Amino acid sequence: MMRLIWLVLALPVLLAESNEPEEVTYLSDIEPIIRAKCTPCHSPGGPAPFSLLSYQDVQKRANQVALALIDRTMPPNRATSERGTFTYIPATSPEDIVKIQKWSTEGQVRGTGDELPAPEQQRRWRLGEPNVIVKPHDSYETRAEDRPHWRVYRVRLPHFESKTLRAIDIIPDVPSVIRHVQVALSGPSDGPTAGPGSIPIHSLIGAWSYGYHAIAFPENAGLELHGIDELVLHVFVQPSGRRESAGLEVGLYFGEGQIEPQIIPLRIPEGHIPPSPAYMATSRVTIPVDIELLALIPDFRDLATEITILAIKPNGSTMRLFHLDGWSTFWIGAYRYPSPIHLPAGTTITLDARYNNSTHNVQSLNRVPTRVPIGTAAGEEPGSVALQVLAY
Numbered sequence: 001m002m003r004l005i006w007l008v009l010a011l012p013v014l015l016a017e018s019n020e021p022e023e024v025t026y027l028s029d030i031e032p033i034i035r036a037k038c039t040p041c042h043s044p045g046g047p048a049p050f051s052l053l054s055y056q057d058v059q060k061r062a063n064q065v066a067l068a069l070i071d072r073t074m075p076p077n078r079a080t081s082e083r084g085t086f087t088y089i090p091a092t093s094p095e096d097i098v099k100i101q102k103w104s105t106e107g108q109v110r111g112t113g114d115e116l117p118a119p120e121q122q123r124r125w126r127l128g129e130p131n132v133i134v135k136p137h138d139s140y141e142t143r144a145e146d147r148p149h150w151r152v153y154r155v156r157l158p159h160f161e162s163k164t165l166r167a168i169d170i171i172p173d174v175p176s177v178i179r180h181v182q183v184a185l186s187g188p189s190d191g192p193t194a195g196p197g198s199i200p201i202h203s204l205i206g207a208w209s210y211g212y213h214a215i216a217f218p219e220n221a222g223l224e225l226h227g228i229d230e231l232v233l234h235v236f237v238q239p240s241g242r243r244e245s246a247g248l249e250v251g252l253y254f255g256e257g258q259i260e261p262q263i264i265p266l267r268i269p270e271g272h273i274p275p276s277p278a279y280m281a282t283s284r285v286t287i288p289v290d291i292e293l294l295a296l297i298p299d300f301r302d303l304a305t306e307i308t309i310l311a312i313k314p315n316g317s318t319m320r321l322f323h324l325d326g327w328s329t330f331w332i333g334a335y336r337y338p339s340p341i342h343l344p345a346g347t348t349i350t351l352d353a354r355y356n357n358s359t360h361n362v363q364s365l366n367r368v369p370t371r372v373p374i375g376t377a378a379g380e381e382p383g384s385v386a387l388q389v390l391a392y
């Protein structure tokens with residue numbers, strides 16, 4: 001009986017305790033999210049402008065961090081597909097966002113215990129030590145007055161009798177300066193010389209950006225380097241306001257693969273992008289043979305806003321291969337699928353590109369909206385996607 005009375009008396013207290021919303025602390029709730037999803041970039045030597053490694057770092061910017069998550073500017077890589085993610089840094093979940101918001105508005109409590117040790121310096125080459133490391137012919141430094149710009153680098157390869165290229169990774173000298181790199185194979189005479197235009201779509205072999213998978217082909221695939229003596233890199237450079245190296249190292253991995261990856265181009269029709277806040281351009285290609293889709297290498301500039309790529313199979317079923325709402329010239333990704341996507345002969349791949357060529361597009365370089373030609377020269381809109389495939 002005593003026991004029962006005690007229980008009845010204690011019940012309201014217990015209930016009150018369980019209704020009490022749990023306190024969110026940095027150590028138990030916030031640090032695990034930040035370490036998995038932010039510090040791969042936000043730590044010393046990473047591409048981001050500040051570190052989020054310690055409680056102090058995060059606490060100091062708690063509001064800014066919560067806002068960046070709520071308006072989804074961070075983490076930055078937002079393209080989605082039905083077939084897995086393009087990045088190796090996990091996306092934030094709605095629960096993560098609620099936790100960080102709650103923590104930032106409710107006292108930013110640290111909790112008791114030790115913080116996680118700083119991770120070891122990120123391994124330099126993610127695929128292990130490359131077979132060969134090469135650098136551009138010329139060194140290049142940014143100047144204080146430079147604006148973000150594209151630049152073409154040529155990288156001479158050692159002479160190979162016969163080599164099969166299986167993978168490529170890139171390490172910038174200064175991570176915040178090199179935002180995006182498109183890589184192309186070039187023979188002795190072809191390819192662009194220098195400047196901000198685009199690389200010929202057929203010579204593209206992959207793209208690199210922070211947080212994305214390295215350029216790596218499936219087991220059975222590789223590119224024969226016979227007769228190739230240069231790589232061409234089309235690099236998007238973001239000067240920091242200081243004099244800094246805009247150089248990089250390219251690691252090449254060789255192996256056996258037999259099948260050569262190929263490029264199927266998907267381009268919006270020739271013409272121009274008219275001044276308009278919502279102009280839509282579309283294009284489609286039907287594939288005559290079975291393919292494995294490995295990667296997408298999109299080339300759009302400052303006027304693009306939303307890109308959608310679908311596969312419509314012969315049986316009528318539709319697969320969303322790519323969707324990005326909020327195209328940004330600073331966050332062009334390297335869109336390689338976690339595993340190849342099989343698409344049967346007769347599949348139609350469609351591209352819908354939405355443009356905002358008006359004064360409302362804050363990233364537009366076209367201050368007074370004018371017709372922008374579609375093309376690959378400087379100042380033109382490429383409006384293209386290279387589909388990298390293995391064809392059978």
Ligand code: HEC
Pocket residue numbers: 034037038039040041042047048049061064065068069073074075076089092210211330
């Ligand atoms: C792939 C690299 C990368 C990842 C991952 C990343 N950031 Fe960033 N972050 C950057 C870069 C680079 C900038 C500088 C601004 C820019 O270039 O967009 C930045 C800027 C910011 C800013 C200031 C600008 C703003 O929008 O307020 C905040 C806050 C921020 N990041 C928070 C975070 C948080 C929180 C996470 C994890 C949930 C995260 N970032 C994940 C690279 C990254």
